[in-house]
Amino acid sequence: MTTLTPAPAPASDPRPTSRRRRRGSPDSQAVGRHRNPLSRALGWTAIGLVILVTLFPFYWMLRTALSNNRAMFSEPLSLLPVDPTLGPIQRVLGLQSTADALAEGGSVGDINFTQYLINSIIVCTLITVFQVLLSAMAAYAFSLLEWRGRDAVFGVFLVALLVPGMFTLLPNFLLVRDLGLLNSYLGIALPAMFFSPFVVFFLRQFFLGVNRSFIEAAIIDGAGQWRIFSRIALPIVMPQIITIAILQFIFYWNDYLWPLLIGQTEESTLLTVGLGIFRSQTPQGSPDWAGLMAGSLIAAIPIFILVLVFGRRIVGSIQSSGVK
Amino acid sequence: MATMPLTANPRRGAKVSRKRGQLVPALLFLLPALLGFLAFFAWPAARGIYLSFTDYNLLSDPEFVGLENYASIGGDSVFWRSMVVTLQYVLINIVVQTIAAFALAVLLHRFTKSMVIRGVVMLPYLIANVIVALVWYWLADYNLGLINSALDAIGLDRIGFFGDQQYAMTTIALVNVWRHLGYTTLLIFAGLQAIPGDVYEAAAVDGAGEWRVFRSITLPLLRPVLAFVLVVTVVGSFQIFDTIAVTTQGGPVDATNAITYYIYDKAFGSFDFGYASALSVILMLILAVIALVQMRVLRANQSDLER
Numbered sequence: 001m002t003t004l005t006p007a008p009a010p011a012s013d014p015r016p017t018s019r020r021r022r023r024g025s026p027d028s029q030a031v032g033r034h035r036n037p038l039s040r041a042l043g044w045t046a047i048g049l050v051i052l053v054t055l056f057p058f059y060w061m062l063r064t065a066l067s068n069n070r071a072m073f074s075e076p077l078s079l080l081p082v083d084p085t086l087g088p089i090q091r092v093l094g095l096q097s098t099a100d101a102l103a104e105g106g107s108v109g110d111i112n113f114t115q116y117l118i119n120s121i122i123v124c125t126l127i128t129v130f131q132v133l134l135s136a137m138a139a140y141a142f143s144l145l146e147w148r149g150r151d152a153v154f155g156v157f158l159v160a161l162l163v164p165g166m167f168t169l170l171p172n173f174l175l176v177r178d179l180g181l182l183n184s185y186l187g188i189a190l191p192a193m194f195f196s197p198f199v200v201f202f203l204r205q206f207f208l209g210v211n212r213s214f215i216e217a218a219i220i221d222g223a224g225q226w227r228i229f230s231r232i233a234l235p236i237v238m239p240q241i242i243t244i245a246i247l248q249f250i251f252y253w254n255d256y257l258w259p260l261l262i263g264q265t266e267e268s269t270l271l272t273v274g275l276g277i278f279r280s281q282t283p284q285g286s287p288d289w290a291g292l293m294a295g296s297l298i299a300a301i302p303i304f305i306l307v308l309v310f311g312r313r314i315v316g317s318i319q320s321s322g323v324k
Numbered sequence: 325m326a327t328m329p330l331t332a333n334p335r336r337g338a339k340v341s342r343k344r345g346q347l348v349p350a351l352l353f354l355l356p357a358l359l360g361f362l363a364f365f366a367w368p369a370a371r372g373i374y375l376s377f378t379d380y381n382l383l384s385d386p387e388f389v390g391l392e393n394y395a396s397i398g399g400d401s402v403f404w405r406s407m408v409v410t411l412q413y414v415l416i417n418i419v420v421q422t423i424a425a426f427a428l429a430v431l432l433h434r435f436t437k438s439m440v441i442r443g444v445v446m447l448p449y450l451i452a453n454v455i456v457a458l459v460w461y462w463l464a465d466y467n468l469g470l471i472n473s474a475l476d477a478i479g480l481d482r483i484g485f486f487g488d489q490q491y492a493m494t495t496i497a498l499v500n501v502w503r504h505l506g507y508t509t510l511l512i513f514a515g516l517q518a519i520p521g522d523v524y525e526a527a528a529v530d531g532a533g534e535w536r537v538f539r540s541i542t543l544p545l546l547r548p549v550l551a552f553v554l555v556v557t558v559v560g561s562f563q564i565f566d567t568i569a570v571t572t573q574g575g576p577v578d579a580t581n582a583i584t585y586y587i588y589d590k591a592f593g594s595f596d597f598g599y600a601s602a603l604s605v606i607l608m609l610i611l612a613v614i615a616l617v618q619m620r621v622l623r624a625n626q627s628d629l630e631r
């Protein structure tokens with residue numbers, strides 16, 4: 001159980017400046033024992049291959065999304081977009097006329113990724129904001145407040161972390177149906193809004209590391225618990241709050257099965273679900289690949305941006321999740 | 325738990341009164357999470373177990389049927405077939421992924437500390453299963469996909485990566501290796517970084533060779549991290565759904581009808597919620613047993629370093 005513990009803040013929070021400084025540090029020399037030029041070349045070739053295999057499918061997504069779906073079939077091996085066009089992207093965003101779509105061999109079904117994009121942004125923001133804030137409150141109660149039975153109640157909460165999502169999926173579907181929330185933003189978001197055992201668990205570690213003398217001082221000044229939470233504890237763990245909020249946003253952005261069950265109207269279809277629907281349409285006997293890749297690209301771009309901006313944080317947090 | 329420093333508080337017995345005093349704010353802080361826990365976890369869990377003993381079909385009221393669902397699972401050949409293909413998936417996925425991630429982590433640890441490279445390697449893990457599945461479905465398409473076109477161009481036979489019973493599950497397992505490789509690599513990489521440098525220095529002083537160092541130091545010291553990685557990835561791997569749902573949809577001929585897809589199909593394809601619930605209970609029990617056995621065998625909680 002203890003292996004699940006994310007490492008406490010200071011060691012795991014990578015600062016942008018640490019990279020250069022580390023290069024000459026003794027620990028990097030202990031590791032970098034590779035002087036043999038042959039093994040260096042082999043090692044770097046292997047790393048290069050991994051990077052190529054990792055990035056190539058993304059390039060292929062872009063190449064396909066910028067191709068004319070009809071022309072593409074005659075040049076399946078072309079590394080560049082075939083008859084380059086923004087048509088597929090316009091098509092899935094609902095900006096291309098039916099005639100143009102047909103001319104490019106694209107799908108002309110009711111696919112509107114502009115709407116799906118808006119749906120995904122609203123639902124994922126709704127979940128992330130509520131879940132992280134309410135989980136932080138719970139984590140605060142489980143760490144910086146002293147009360148009888150605290151650790152026992154926390155243990156019960158952790159059970160939720162260990163139970164596979166599939167187990168509560170069907171009954172939760174029934175619950176959302178009974179609440180009359182099928183095909184609504186709230187229906188998709190509600191079960192995740194109140195808490196995530198993972199987030200509670202993650203943030204509790206960092207609250208436990210907060211210096212209690214700050215809190216003691218605030219109590220003497222007569223501050224209430226809400227004030228201490230919102231003005232002292234929360235700002236101290238803000239870097240971790242941001243990290244976990246990004247990770248949770250990405251998680252729900254990528255989620256498929258739950259939104260597939262709950263959101264089936266155009267107004268409640270999320271991007272992943274929309275892609276699944278689009279994939280099952282086969283206008284010319286095969287899917288509109290250019291359009292499908294354009295839709296995939298649109299769904300992936302927000303993640304690319306998050307990785308570009310917060311990649312260091314995300315890497316640090318994943319790495320620290322496995323080491324005590 | 326840590327005792328509070330009370331030097332700033334002049335009142336005697338302040339700790340006791342605070343303990344009582346903080347119960348009310350604690351409950352208020354916990355209230356939303358507690359509500360969520362009860363409404364969307366505890367209650368559905370109980371309801372799921374209850375439904376597994378009924379014939380609920382979404383339309384008429386559930387009727388208690390005792391152990392009937394569980395009894396028919398035993399004779400359900402599709403269920404057993406689905407267990408077999410799930411295990412096949414898990415086995416290929418975990419073995420390839422763990423070995424590849426281990427190799428990549430060692431490579432990265434040896435050659436570079438570049439955060440950019442680690443970020444690139446991690447990227448597929450942050451992209452939706454659905455997108456990853458679609459990109460590979462396209463790359464491996466029988467007629468138009470790049471891979472088959474390339475095979476054809478160099479005079480080899482085309483391969484039905486997703487369409488051929490023989491290959492479909494392996495293909496899906498490898499697609500998900502591609503997605504999870506970076507995540508697993510980062511966890512192992514962190515484990516490697518956590519091994520203190522002086523252990524290696526001591527080994528070097530003793531004249532230990534590369535292989536010896538790897539076998540006697542790196543591997544044993546990495547065991548807790550590997551245990552964690554295996555528990556997390558195996559339990560996750562068992563619940564493969566998204567990739568199957570957007571590509572093969574369980575086919576061809578149930579070759580990729582993994583257990584979660586079968587549960588989904590039972591519930592929302594044939595509205596057999598009672599039976600699907602019983603399958604979910606079975607799945608949870610299987611996962612619990614696997615996690616417990618792994619923790620035991622791999623002694624996940626103990627580090628060889630701290631002994």
